[in-house]
Amino acid sequence: DWNINNYTKFFTVPTYLRTFLKTMLMAAAVTAAGLAAALPFTYFLVRYVSRRRQRLVLLAVIVPFWTSYLLRVYAWQAILGEKGALNQALQALGILDEPSRLFVYNDVGVFIVLVYVYFPFAALALYAALEKFDFSQMHAAQDLGARPDQAFRHILVPQIRSGIITACIFMFIPILGEFLTPTLVGGVQGSLIANLVVNFFRGAQIAQGAAFAIIIAVFVTALLVVFRKYLRI
Numbered sequence: 001d002w003n004i005n006n007y008t009k010f011f012t013v014p015t016y017l018r019t020f021l022k023t024m025l026m027a028a029a030v031t032a033a034g035l036a037a038a039l040p041f042t043y044f045l046v047r048y049v050s051r052r053r054q055r056l057v058l059l060a061v062i063v064p065f066w067t068s069y070l071l072r073v074y075a076w077q078a079i080l081g082e083k084g085a086l087n088q089a090l091q092a093l094g095i096l097d098e099p100s101r102l103f104v105y106n107d108v109g110v111f112i113v114l115v116y117v118y119f120p121f122a123a124l125a126l127y128a129a130l131e132k133f134d135f136s137q138m139h140a141a142q143d144l145g146a147r148p149d150q151a152f153r154h155i156l157v158p159q160i161r162s163g164i165i166t167a168c169i170f171m172f173i174p175i176l177g178e179f180l181t182p183t184l185v186g187g188v189q190g191s192l193i194a195n196l197v198v199n200f201f202r203g204a205q206i207a208q209g210a211a212f213a214i215i216i217a218v219f220v221t222a223l224l225v226v227f228r229k230y231l232r233i
Helices: 015-048 051-066 069-080 085-092 107-130 136-143 148-159 161-175 180-186 193-202 206-229
Strands: none
Touching: 015 051, 015 107, 015 161, 015 193, 051 107, 069 085, 069 107, 069 180, 107 161, 107 180, 136 148, 148 161, 161 206, 180 193, 193 206
């Protein structure tokens, strides 16, 4: 099974440092995937969908928030499980001969569920930024000789930077404290730093658990300070 530990085990560092590095990699990967999915989604929504239908689509994006986080994670556990809907669909299509555990109790399952859980945060933040953008600037840039990708990078991205940074904050930072999804979907192989902190406290290692909790809090605070410098309030 694919696992981020395969990439962190080469570092000769203690287990808890590997877990911290793994958490950083998972948070960065989920954030990148969420932005990669949310940016084209919101761009198409704002530019090519009528205002009335935009609200209906946004309502569909927000609907998962109306259900319990625990229920959504349990639902994904059933979907990705060995006898879940995904395995059944892949078998019906002839892609798999027998059920696979590739999608559950490892980092792959954790990644999939976290992207699903945090995608709405990225979509709403980018939508708020794109809604204020004047797309006639893109046409003007192309009339002056800019390629579409140049207009996108030099005209659009700088003006929606606050939305991109906000989306990163809403995705990256909460993932550092994720406990439920790694526990239910990732199992032992999918544990992140929050699971390690909880294990310290459960094992009566109060000092170690408190130390890691403080380290995470300081890291998050420093990250917010850095992000704050790039936001225009």
